[in-house]
Amino acid sequence: MKKFRKRLYPTLLLEDKTFVKSQKFRNNRYVGNPLNTVQIFNQIGVDEIAILDIKAFKNGINFSYLSQIAREAFVPLAYGGGITSVEDAVKVVSLGFEKIILCSSFLDGESVSKDIANTIGSSSCALCLNLKKGFFSSDYYLYDHRNNKRLAKFNTELLKTIEDFGFGEIIVQSVDCEGTWSGYSKEVVRLIEQFNTDLPIVYLGGVNSCDEIKELMEVKKISAVSLSSFVLFQRKDQGVVLSFPSDKELVGS
C-alpha cells in the first residue's frame, strides 16, 4: 500500500512572545508574531510545527502563551524550552502540544527524560542534539546553547544512552549551518548514517532548496527534515516571507 512521504516541518524560535531566527545561535532577528505565524503554517497544512523557546531556560515556560499558540493549530505541535520536570511536560501536553523536546537536561546528564517518557510516552519525548564542529578537528561536539560552549565530543555510543534515557526521537541540528543558508551539513548527515538506532532521526540546519530536501529524504536513516530560514525568509539576508514547499515541488523525493 502506498506510503506518505517523509515528514517535513518548520522549527520556530520563540523569544518573549515573538518568533526570531538566529544564525549559528546568535544575532536573533524578528520574524513575526507567533499566533499569526502558526496560523499560517497551520493553513498551509504542514506536517508538524516545532516551537523552541530559546529563553525559557532562564525565564521559565510561558504556559499561558503556549496555550494561545496551541489554539491556532490543528496539526501536531512540539515544544521545547525550560522543561525540567514531569509536571512541566504533562502541563505542556495538556495545552495541546503532542510532543516535548528536551536538550539541557540531557547535556546536564539528568535522566528526567526517563520519567517524562514513562508518563507521556517515549513517542512524545524528543531530544534536540545540537552538534558543533571542533576548532581544529573534524570531530563533532555536543553544544550547549545556554553558554555557547562545546561540551564532550559526540560519539555514536551516546545513542545507547539516548535510548536508555527514554527518548523516542532525535532531532540533530548542525550548529555551524543554523540560519546560514549554506546548505545542509554533509558531514553531520554522514554521522547520522552511522547511527545505530531504530529511533526516528530529524535533520535540521542550513537547508536551502527543495533539491536539498529531496536529497535528505533519500537518506535512509533520516525520518524527517525540519526547515527554518528557508521557510521564513525570501532568500538569505532578505525580508520575511513565510512559505512552504508544496508536495508538487517535492515530487521525486
Added chain:
Amino acid sequence: MKSIAIIDVGCGNLSSIVRMFEETSHGANLIFEPESISDHDIVILPGIGAYDNLIRNLKKSNFYDYLKNAENLHDKKLVGICLGMQVMGKSSEEGVEEGLDLIPGNVKKIPRGEDSVPNIGWNYVLNKREHYSTKHFDENERFYFSHSFYFDCPKENILSVIDYNGLRAAAVANSKGNIFGFQFHPEKSHLFGLNLLKGL
C-alpha cells in the same frame, strides 16, 4: 444534536481535542466522573502517554470499572484515541495493568524493520471493514500517528490499516461497532481529522 463527552483523567492533549470539536458543529464537554457519561451520546477516551499511567488514572477516577462493563455503554458510542484506543484491549506489552477488554486483542511493540520505531508522522490508511466512522476514507486520506505500540487484534475487529513494518491496525471496533478507536490523532490531522470528528 449529538452530545459528546471527553473523559478527562489528566492524561493527554485534552485542549487539542476540545479545540477540534469546537470546529465541528457538535462541541464537546470534558467530564471527570463516570456518572456524567449517561448525559451524553458519544464518549471520547483520549490518551497520550504510557499505558499503565492511563489505566491507573482511569481506576483512580472510577472510570475503569464503569467502562469495563460494556452493558453501561450499550446505547452509547465509546471512541478511543491513540492510547485511549490501546487501553480497550486486554493487555499491553508496554505495561502490567489489565486493559478494559472491550475489543479483543492485545497491544504489542511495533517490530523492528525498515521503518523507524516509534512511528511519528503521517500515514495513508486503507479500509478493511465497513464502519460509519471511516466510510469516507479514500486513498488520499492521511492521519498523524505517534506510537511505539500497536493493537494486535483479530481481522474482524480491524476497520483500517497502515503499512508500518507490516500492516498495523489504524482503527479497530468491537463486533457491534459502538466501541471503536483510532491509533492516529484525528484532532491533529488537519482537515482529514476534522471530517472524521464531524461524522461521529
